[in-house]
Amino acid sequence: MKHMFSSCGVVLTVNKTNLIFQLRDKKNSIFYPGMIGLFGGSIENNETPVHCIKREVLEEINIDISPSRFKKIANSDFSCHNLSNGDERRRFFFHLNISEKEEKDINLNEGYGLKKFSYTELPSIHNIVPTDLLAIGIYISELNKIKINPT
Numbered sequence: 001m002k003h004m005f006s007s008c009g010v011v012l013t014v015n016k017t018n019l020i021f022q023l024r025d026k027k028n029s030i031f032y033p034g035m036i037g038l039f040g041g042s043i044e045n046n047e048t049p050v051h052c053i054k055r056e057v058l059e060e061i062n063i064d065i066s067p068s069r070f071k072k073i074a075n076s077d078f079s080c081h082n083l084s085n086g087d088e089r090r091r092f093f094f095h096l097n098i099s100e101k102e103e104k105d106i107n108l109n110e111g112y113g114l115k116k117f118s119y120t121e122l123p124s125i126h127n128i129v130p131t132d133l134l135a136i137g138i139y140i141s142e143l144n145k146i147k148i149n150p151t
């Protein structure tokens with residue numbers, strides 16, 4: 001029987017000029033080990049998506065952010081046939097812009113590192129978690145008021 005697993009991710013920006021990504025642990029027990037991804041994780045119990053991402057940001061980078069600062073970007077339902085026996089996944093994506101002061105307060109608790117990129121560097125990054133890449137593309141297209149035209 002297939003199960004639905006729900007999770008959240010956040011496109012994290014600093015002063016709306018740079019993006020900060022998590023360098024994912026290289027553990028085989030997690031999705032996309034060793035890749036670059038968004039901070040976030042699984043929705044627990046009766047959490048709302050926004051309370052999940054607030055909790056995950058606090059757990060992963062140790063900054064306590066008001067839920068009202070997280071702006072919803074999109075959500076996506078998908079199946080990971082090769083990764084989880086076809087179980088269904090629902091991922092909620094948010095944007096959070098932090099100040100340089102908040103960036104200095106980051107204390108990484110999960111992942112093997114973090115990396116900051118400018119928007120212009122994104123096309124040269126080849127190991128971003130595929131579902132997270134979707135959210136990043138939507139965020140940037142809306143930021144630039146560009147429509148995404150699938151081919």
